[in-house]
Amino acid sequence: MTIPPDDRTFRREMATAYRSGWHFIDLVTAIPHRGDSLMVTLFGDPIVVAREEDDEVRAYRCLRKPRGAPQPVRCAIRYDMIFVNLDRRDHQLFEPETISATPRSA
Template sequence: MTPDDHGFRREMASAYRSGWQFIDLTSAIPYVGDSLKVTLFGQPIIVVREEDEDVRAYRCLRRPRGAPQPVRCEIRYGMVFVNLDQRDHQLFEPESAATPRSA
């Protein structure tokens, strides 16, 4: 194994653990309404260019009548990345709202 191989493997392992995964180039969905369907780690994901021209990703639920579940999606350097890590989707209340003030 060469040093380049070791560095590449370390970077790939770090990227995998971070949860961010490359899907495709934004040029694959250039127009409003265009979409991509991919399977990522066994989960079907739809990436769509919506009417406001933003690119969004959704996890397709297999339950009957299940609404698609939003997935974090980022565009970097013309590339679409999604993050399936559920921990990144949790919403936390601000500390000031969570603890009541005493009078």
Template sequence: MNVPDDSRFRREMASAYRSGWHFIDLVTAVPHSGDSLMVTLFGEPIVITRGDDEDIRAYRCLRRPRGAPQPVRCAIRYGMIFVNLDQRDHQLVEPETTTATPRSA
């Protein structure tokens, strides 16, 4: 019987679930400008910070020497912070409803 390798399983799960939006915390976790919050998402350290302009941003902390933090897609909805580690464009908003126009006879 094959026993799955734990590290391989974790990599496969991370690649399957990292795409898309993930809840981090409430915006009250970073109430003032200059405040920050460090979280780990799928083994990657992420810093959530509130800037002087009161906007909340997310950055991936690179482990390379002298690596600058890499911006991560971040969205605020209903007082909650969401991040998306995938670089592809995933929308958090619901699609707009379209009204059908009647065909002319």
């Protein structure tokens, strides 16, 4: 017989399980102009989604620490919908390595 976890453990496990996927935030039409922003709370984390001056949509996690800088969050737009991914494991975005086209000499 298994014992159900306490409420705190259950909430932590559920947040960990659901945090790792892509989550719908809103439609792109919610922030139509440069400088517009939208603030949402996702799994207890305040997230700001903003349309930057270069007309790109980016998302940031707002830290609760004093003088904490917002952390970038993975953000994607698909079918005019904004999605974010809060998973910290794949948080850093890396530039793809360029493959040199020069042939190797033998």
